[in-house]
Amino acid sequence: MNRLVGRLPKVGIRPVIDGREAGVRESLEDQCMDMAKAAAKLIETHLRFPSGEQVECVIADTTIGGVVDAAECADKFKREGVEVSLTVTPCWCYGTEVMDTDPLMPKAVWGFNGTERPGAVYLAAALAGYSQKGLPAFGIYGKEVQDAGDLSIPFDVEEKILRFVKAALAVAQMNGKSYLSIGYSSMGIAGSMVDVNFLQDYFGIRAEFVESVELLRRMDEGVYDEEEFKKAMDWTKKFCKEGKDYNEASRQKTEEQKEKEWETVVKMTLICRDLMSGNPKLAEKGFGEEAKGRNAIIGGFQGQRQWTDYQPNADFTEAILNSSFDWNGIRQPYMFATENDCLNAISMLFGHLLTGKAQLFSDVRTYWSSDSVERVTGKKLSGIAKDGIIHLINSGSTSLDATAQQEDSDGNPTMKPYWEISEEEAERCLEHTNWPPAINEYFRGGGFSSQFKTRGAMPMTMSRINLVKGIGPVLQLVEGWSVELPEDIHIILDERTNPTWPTTWFVPRVTGSGFFRDVYTVMSKWGANHGAISHGHIGADMISLAAMLRIPVNMHNISDEDVFRPSSWSAFGENTENADYQACKNYGPLYGF
Numbered sequence: 001m002n003r004l005v006g007r008l009p010k011v012g013i014r015p016v017i018d019g020r021e022a023g024v025r026e027s028l029e030d031q032c033m034d035m036a037k038a039a040a041k042l043i044e045t046h047l048r049f050p051s052g053e054q055v056e057c058v059i060a061d062t063t064i065g066g067v068v069d070a071a072e073c074a075d076k077f078k079r080e081g082v083e084v085s086l087t088v089t090p091c092w093c094y095g096t097e098v099m100d101t102d103p104l105m106p107k108a109v110w111g112f113n114g115t116e117r118p119g120a121v122y123l124a125a126a127l128a129g130y131s132q133k134g135l136p137a138f139g140i141y142g143k144e145v146q147d148a149g150d151l152s153i154p155f156d157v158e159e160k161i162l163r164f165v166k167a168a169l170a171v172a173q174m175n176g177k178s179y180l181s182i183g184y185s186s187m188g189i190a191g192s193m194v195d196v197n198f199l200q201d202y203f204g205i206r207a208e209f210v211e212s213v214e215l216l217r218r219m220d221e222g223v224y225d226e227e228e229f230k231k232a233m234d235w236t237k238k239f240c241k242e243g244k245d246y247n248e249a250s251r252q253k254t255e256e257q258k259e260k261e262w263e264t265v266v267k268m269t270l271i272c273r274d275l276m277s278g279n280p281k282l283a284e285k286g287f288g289e290e291a292k293g294r295n296a297i298i299g300g301f302q303g304q305r306q307w308t309d310y311q312p313n314a315d316f317t318e319a320i321l322n323s324s325f326d327w328n329g330i331r332q333p334y335m336f337a338t339e340n341d342c343l344n345a346i347s348m349l350f351g352h353l354l355t356g357k358a359q360l361f362s363d364v365r366t367y368w369s370s371d372s373v374e375r376v377t378g379k380k381l382s383g384i385a386k387d388g389i390i391h392l393i394n395s396g397s398t399s400l401d402a403t404a405q406q407e408d409s410d411g412n413p414t415m416k417p418y419w420e421i422s423e424e425e426a427e428r429c430l431e432h433t434n435w436p437p438a439i440n441e442y443f444r445g446g447g448f449s450s451q452f453k454t455r456g457a458m459p460m461t462m463s464r465i466n467l468v469k470g471i472g473p474v475l476q477l478v479e480g481w482s483v484e485l486p487e488d489i490h491i492i493l494d495e496r497t498n499p500t501w502p503t504t505w506f507v508p509r510v511t512g513s514g515f516f517r518d519v520y521t522v523m524s525k526w527g528a529n530h531g532a533i534s535h536g537h538i539g540a541d542m543i544s545l546a547a548m549l550r551i552p553v554n555m556h557n558i559s560d561e562d563v564f565r566p567s568s569w570s571a572f573g574e575n576t577e578n579a580d581y582q583a584c585k586n587y588g589p590l591y592g593f
Contacts, residue, residue: 002051003277003332005295009172011057011165012082013040014073016089016098016122019065028091032063034151035088035112042153043165050356051332052419055169058082067097074100083172084165087126090114090148095125101135104590106168106548108138110161114146127567136566136587138164138544163564167545170353171590173297175204179342180276180294183212183302186339191528192302194342195467201592202473202549203346208294212307215271223290224270225281228327232266235327239427240316243434243451246500251440258437261446265316269326272301272317276334298349300340303396304443313438313447314338318396319502322348324358324418325400325426332418333358338396344530347463347475348397351534354541356417360533361397362504364390364462365497367523377492384507385483388519392462392504392533393497395442395449402504402533403432404455404482413455415535436500453494454504456484459537462506465551466527471581472589475546476527476555478516479537480508504533509557516557525555540564550584553577 002008015036018024040057047055058080060073077085085100090112100107107130111123123141130137140161142154153161179199186192196207218224245252253261274282278293301307301314320326321334335352337345338361348359369388370381381389404413405428406421416425435448463477483505485493494503508522515525540562546553547565554577563576565583572579572586 002049002053004177004297006176007081008049008051008053009083009169010081011043011055011084011086011169012073012077012080013057013059014085014087014100015060015063016087016093017063017065018091018093025063025065029063031090031148032088035090035110036060038151038153039086039088039110039161042158042161046162047165047169048356048417048419049169049173050352050417055165064098066094070098070100074102084168086110086161086165088112089122090119091122093122093126095122095129099126099129101133103135106164106171107135108140108161108164110140110157112146113142113144114148131568131571134587136547136568136583138564139567140164160564163541163544166354166541167548170350170545171548173353174349175591177297178206178208178294179345180296180299181207181209181340181342182215182272182275182299183307183340184209186302186304186341189339189341189529190467191343191530192300192340194340198467198473199342201589202551204591205297208296210275210294212302214275215268218271218290219264219267222285223282223287224267224274225279228281229267229270232270232327233263236262236266239430240433240435242448243436243500245437247437247440253437253446257446261312261448264312265314265447268312268314269317269320272299272314272336273321273334275299276336298335298337298345300337300342300345302340304339308443308445308447311445313395313443313445313449315396315438315447315449316435318361319398319400319450322358322361322397322399323401323429324421325429330418330421330423330426333399333401335359336397337361338394341530343465343467343528344532347465347532350463350542350545351461351532351538354538354545355534355536357415357535358399358401360392360399360402360504361394362392362531362533363394363529364523364526364531365393366391367520368493369520373489373493376496377489379486379489381485383483384481385485385505387510389483390506390508390519390523391493391497392506392531393501394530395438395498395501398450398502398504400429400433400450400452402454402502403429403452404458405429405432413458415458439498439500449500450502451500452502453484453490454482454502456482456505458482458535460506460533460535461538461542462531462533463542464526464528464531473551474527474554475542475551477539477542477553478508478522478555478557479539480506483507506533511557515555547580547584548590550587550589552581552584
């Protein structure tokens with residue numbers, strides 16, 4: 001169920017038609033409305049929200065042949081909570097009279113490719129009108145001619161409709177929600193210096209700031225569900241295996257100290273979750289204000305160093321919140337960033353809203369060339385790793401789903417939306433995770449970090465939003481695969497960094513030129529120390545989402561034919577990267593009034 005305040009957005013289908021009666025309109029009514037029904041069926045069959053609910057479509061009560069019909073449709077859409085607009089037609093229509101003019105609603109037009117009526121002519125006229133009015137719209141037009149009575153949706157049209165709707169629903173779900181900043185800047189990391197205007201102007205997200213001392217207050221005053229805490233401790237003792245203590249013997253904690261730290265990190269998890277989305281149990285204890293939460297769709301925990309020099313780190317908290325399961329069972333993951341890196345949290349949110357799956361938060365830590373691996377281990381890399389690998393590793397936010405112990409129907413390692421995960425798969429993820437005590441040199445206050453390695457051969461997309469003075473936000477992304485190294489190579493390389501942390505070995509798809517000339521170049525062009533990693537190759541979806549939000553993409557390895565942006569982007573020139581920058585600058589941030 002949706003745990004955030006605000007109804008889930010619906011998709012509005014607008015069947016537009018030639019308004020001339022006495023023969024023309026009547027002959028097209030059924031075909032036009034059938035297109036709308038086919039589009040609605042496609043969307044409702046294939047798409048779900050990350051919270052599990054199926055996406056709902058709303059079709060206009062009548063076909064839209066003029067401005068009054070358009071106004072009646074807009075009125076219905078407002079009543080029904082429509083926040084995404086898809087116009088469909090097989091014929092010529094009166095462009096500006098039937099168009100959707102809501103400036104905040106992502107919009108697309110599907111013009112039927114048929115010879116009997118000029119659906120493509122209307123599509124071109126409508127897109128020209130949208131461009132002239134400054135309302136970017138996506139154009140959808142099949143490659144192959146269809147017969148007038150053909151109600152099927154060709155694959156290329158299907159792909160574009162679903163790509164548009166997924167991205168548009170992501171835009172709608174962010175608007176009006178919060179980013180919860182617990183603490184503020186971590187160790188001078190620029191991404192954790194939360195920019196409230198950036199969040200509001202580009203995503204419609206407000207920033208909510210809570211000082212870390214609130215966790216101490218809630219622990220001291222019992223502002224958490226004590227019954228759930230006992231349940232959580234029992235679950236943690238059963239499923240979260242304490243790993244090897246890598247600290248020097250003289251600096252290792254006693255068993256009593258470790259037990260206290262386990263209790264603290266479990267309480268931290270409950271409290272951070274309650275701060276994000278509230279907890280009615282707190283109201284029953286007399287804490288009505290605290291029970292409401294912050295309506296946070298994403299959050300971050302500063303941690304280092306003021307908190308972690310004094311208290312156990314939030315590695316357990318971050319890992320469990322970001323996973324698709326905890327002591328209450330299998331559920332939607334939270335998007336919760338380590339080191340309060342707001343920019344990486346937004347990037348994680350993109351991946352989650354587009355896929356419904358848990359996300360990885362990692363340092364983009366080390367490029368290992370094949371020669372370096374051979375020098376250190378005496379062995380060569382092979383397979384897709386033969387030309388080098390990138391070590392993705394971080395102490396905190398990577399979800400336990402990233403152990404890749406979930407499997408598809410063919411037995412391949414994967415990550416799934418929570419409603420597809422079995423209890424057995426969740427337990428396997430936990431079985432393949434250890435929790436070594438934190439290295440005291442890093443974390444003087446103690447704590448426990450998740451320790452696992454990601455299984456290989458999973459398609460993955462790594463992304464990151466960066467803020468550049470004079471430009472604003474830019475998005476970079478790279479598709480590639482996880483790889484599983486032979487255990488003897490993995491151990492040697494892993495031990496050189498921090499063996500208490502989760503590791504994902506990543507190989508980007510390279511092209512031989514530009515930023516993707518080779519693996520080293522991908523690493524050297526990455527714009528920050530962190531990356532957000534999603535299961536699946538979703539780069540094309542991210543590009544469409546970025547365009548809706550007016551965020552240019554400065555680095556991607558997606559083929560040109562898969563890049564899908566509003567039609568007006570082509571007015572800014574043939575160089576697609578330059579056109580993207582110019583279009584985003586021209587239109588400005590979606591909510592930057």
